[in-house]
Amino acid sequence: MRQSISLSLCSVGDTDLTGIHALYEKTNTMSPFFLIDLALVIGFVHCDRQQYFEDMIKSRTDHALNYKFQEDAKMYEATDKATVTDFGIYDFIVIGAGASGSVIANRISEIKDWEILLLEAGDDPDDFVMIPRYFAVNVLTDYNWGYQTTPQKNACLGNINQKCRLPTGKGTGGTTLISELVYSRGDPQMYDKWAKLVKDPSWAFKNVLPYLKKSENYTGNVEDGFIDEGYHGFDGYWQVSNFEKFYPLSEIFLAGNVDMGVKFTDYNGKEQIGSAILQINTKNGRRCDQYSAFIKPIMNERDNLKISKQSYVIKIEFNSTRYATAVLFTKNMKIYRARVNHEVILSAGVIGSPQLLMLSGIGPKDHLKQHGIEVLENLEVGSTFRDHLMTQVFFSSNLSSSVNHSQTDQIKEYLTGHGILTAANPIDVIGAYNTFSGKESQTYPNLQLSISQGGISEMTKKLLNWNNEIFQELYGQTVKNAFTLVALLLHSHSTGSIRLKSSSPYEYPLIDGNYLSDPKGLDIETLYQGIQIALRLIKTPAFQSINATLAVPHIPACQRMKYLSKDFWYCYIRQAVKSAFHPVGSCLMGATTNSVVNSQFKVYGVKGLRVCDASVFPLAPSGQPVAICAMMAEKLTDLLKQKYGKTSRNCDP
Numbered sequence: 001m002r003q004s005i006s007l008s009l010c011s012v013g014d015t016d017l018t019g020i021h022a023l024y025e026k027t028n029t030m031s032p033f034f035l036i037d038l039a040l041v042i043g044f045v046h047c048d049r050q051q052y053f054e055d056m057i058k059s060r061t062d063h064a065l066n067y068k069f070q071e072d073a074k075m076y077e078a079t080d081k082a083t084v085t086d087f088g089i090y091d092f093i094v095i096g097a098g099a100s101g102s103v104i105a106n107r108i109s110e111i112k113d114w115e116i117l118l119l120e121a122g123d124d125p126d127d128f129v130m131i132p133r134y135f136a137v138n139v140l141t142d143y144n145w146g147y148q149t150t151p152q153k154n155a156c157l158g159n160i161n162q163k164c165r166l167p168t169g170k171g172t173g174g175t176t177l178i179s180e181l182v183y184s185r186g187d188p189q190m191y192d193k194w195a196k197l198v199k200d201p202s203w204a205f206k207n208v209l210p211y212l213k214k215s216e217n218y219t220g221n222v223e224d225g226f227i228d229e230g231y232h233g234f235d236g237y238w239q240v241s242n243f244e245k246f247y248p249l250s251e252i253f254l255a256g257n258v259d260m261g262v263k264f265t266d267y268n269g270k271e272q273i274g275s276a277i278l279q280i281n282t283k284n285g286r287r288c289d290q291y292s293a294f295i296k297p298i299m300n301e302r303d304n305l306k307i308s309k310q311s312y313v314i315k316i317e318f319n320s321t322r323y324a325t326a327v328l329f330t331k332n333m334k335i336y337r338a339r340v341n342h343e344v345i346l347s348a349g350v351i352g353s354p355q356l357l358m359l360s361g362i363g364p365k366d367h368l369k370q371h372g373i374e375v376l377e378n379l380e381v382g383s384t385f386r387d388h389l390m391t392q393v394f395f396s397s398n399l400s401s402s403v404n405h406s407q408t409d410q411i412k413e414y415l416t417g418h419g420i421l422t423a424a425n426p427i428d429v430i431g432a433y434n435t436f437s438g439k440e441s442q443t444y445p446n447l448q449l450s451i452s453q454g455g456i457s458e459m460t461k462k463l464l465n466w467n468n469e470i471f472q473e474l475y476g477q478t479v480k481n482a483f484t485l486v487a488l489l490l491h492s493h494s495t496g497s498i499r500l501k502s503s504s505p506y507e508y509p510l511i512d513g514n515y516l517s518d519p520k521g522l523d524i525e526t527l528y529q530g531i532q533i534a535l536r537l538i539k540t541p542a543f544q545s546i547n548a549t550l551a552v553p554h555i556p557a558c559q560r561m562k563y564l565s566k567d568f569w570y571c572y573i574r575q576a577v578k579s580a581f582h583p584v585g586s587c588l589m590g591a592t593t594n595s596v597v598n599s600q601f602k603v604y605g606v607k608g609l610r611v612c613d614a615s616v617f618p619l620a621p622s623g624q625p626v627a628i629c630a631m632m633a634e635k636l637t638d639l640l641k642q643k644y645g646k647t648s649r650n651c652d653p
């Protein structure tokens with residue numbers, strides 16, 4: 001017994017009182033040995049935490065380099081397809097415990113007389129996932145579904161088979177388990193545009209601001225002047241903070257922007273355009289993902305919330321009046337049916353949600369018929385996929401890396417909640433710019449620029465799917481004190497699609513980003529403008545003080561073009577561009593013929609089914625998606641509480 005307890009606690013090496021509580025629950029007894037064991041275990045864990053983390057980091061990074069991405073969902077396939085076991089009846093069933101679903105499950109389970117079922121295909125995060133700095137290693141694990149796009153014609157040309165990776169999180173917390181933790185909501189005008197697109201003023205900025213604030217618990221020092229106080233929340237579940245330390249490169253980035261006449265701003269405040277200190281979702285130096293923020297604190301406290309993990313949903317069922325009545329899912333190789341009283345809420349993400357709708361008979365009718373799926377409702381599901389794209393440009397400098405010190409020291413600091421491991425990117429600054437040449441508003445950014453230290457590793461090559469040739473050309477060179485400027489296209493105009501590969505729920509769908517394909521070429525031009533801003537930035541006195549120098553060679557794929565000409569950069573972008581991993585819009589919210597849900601998240605043509613996740617965004621946002629997902633979840637749950645006559649902390653003005 002003693003050995004098994006020690007081992008189980010060792011597995012929560014970053015232990016806290018929840019771990020101790022779990023241990024007691026596990027033993028379920030206050031035996032004479034319990035306290036002795038507990039003392040031994042606490043001592044053991046305390047002494048060995050350093051070693052535990054060192055071993056874990058080594059084994060995970062080794063594993064990541066040899067990791068083989070999953071290519072389908074056959075691991076979930078039931079062995080006996082004829083038998084369906086009843087899983088009970090619930091008031092609401094939430095599908096997917098990601099950035100949106102976790103918040104929804106938390107908020108609706110506040111109503112004690114509602115029974116809630118939350119279904120999630122993955123597992124809870126472990127200690128390694130909690131280390132912000134290793135987010136890229138997490139991508140190379142089974143916390144990622146492993147999706148990639150179909151071969152692209154205009155982008156990702158330097159990738160193996162011209163396929164872009166599209167990492168998507170699997171587990172309680174969803175993609176926030178592998179994200180970079182940037183907290184960014186998008187600017188006020190974006191929401192006003194959203195309200196116009198969906199013909200519903202409740203989406204205007206002044207009306208969604210209370211929901212953005214409701215989730216947030218900003219814990220940075222307000223006195224620092226980094227934020228516009230009135231735009232932030234201070235008592236939500238979800239921690240927002242700033243990285244604790246400025247590295248010289250951060251200072252240079254901010255100073256360079258000042259040199260260019262770009263002012264300092266709070267990009268989650270009144271004005272987004274400007275340079276800023278990043279706001280990140282960490283708590284005591286640990287990842288503050290949607291599981292840690294919204295599920296863990298309530299998990300053992302709400303009897304009315306049942307969370308079923310490793311539960312892969314394969315279909316939503318409807319009765320003859322087109323009402324969603326049940327959800328079919330597999331768990332431990334068996335098929336279950338969970339029935340629903342009120343509503344099913346689909347939050348399986350930009351790829352999972354359209355796939356499930358189509359498998360359930362809701363989608364483009366010809367496409368469904370082609371796969372022999374009975375059509376329940378003909379809707380443009382999966383037809384309006386959008387994404388953010390990014391291009392990296394490398395520079396050398398004479399600023400020696402002050403970020404790297406020994407891993408042992410990094411872990412020591414991490415265990416006290418400090419140091420480089422507590423941020424995904426410790427060069428914690430960002431800029432938002434407007435490169436529109438026309439008369440569009442100057443307060444509406446179309447581009448972000450971020451900076452990071454160092455070059456590219458074998459791990460990044462694997463993560464991004466680069467082919468050997470481009471990897472060797474671009475990154476095989478030795479660059480002195482390398483740093484990277486990354487241009488991120490916000491409002492992409494290219495529209496891609498998600499289509500079923502077959503009628504089997506165990507096949508991954510076909511994802512065609514159709515990147516850089518917009519007929520007017522606005523997307524590639526914006527990325528080109530982003531590179532021009534980066535090149536201007538390194539000419540500023542701030543960057544010249546570290547002798548910043550472009551380190552992009554004349555790559556063979558672009559040899560025909562004059563080096564550094566506009567044609568060269570266009571060619572470079574098509575080779576080296578990648579998804580910024582912010583896909584949205586595959587189940588569009590709106591009131592047009594290609595809309596899938598209305599402004600209250602209801603799927604057109606059926607009853608008792610809503611979709612609430614990044615798939616419903618009616619536009620590619622001017623911020624990162626998670627904060628927007630949390631806001632939508634807060635808005636939806638208020639709406640449900642009102643509809644069903646429950647009291648809520650109504651945020652409507």
Ligand SMILES: Cc1cc2nc3c(=O)[nH]c(=O)nc-3n(C[C@H](O)[C@H](O)[C@H](O)COP(=O)(O)OP(=O)(O)OC[C@H]3O[C@@H](n4cnc5c(N)ncnc54)[C@H](O)[C@@H]3O)c2cc1C
Binds near residue numbers: 166
């Ligand atoms: C590497 C990376 C870095 C990122 N960095 C940032 C960042 O810094 N800031 C930011 O705001 N955004 C970031 N993002 C994007 C962001 O994480 C996603 O946009 C966001 O999580 C989407 O939320 P969602 O609710 O739509 O879906 P998700 O968070 O993806 O959740 C969907 C959930 O549904 C589950 N699911 C899917 N299908 C099924 C099924 N059939 N049955 C049961 N469960 C299912 C999934 O396992 C998952 O848990 C990043 C993404 C990546 C990949």
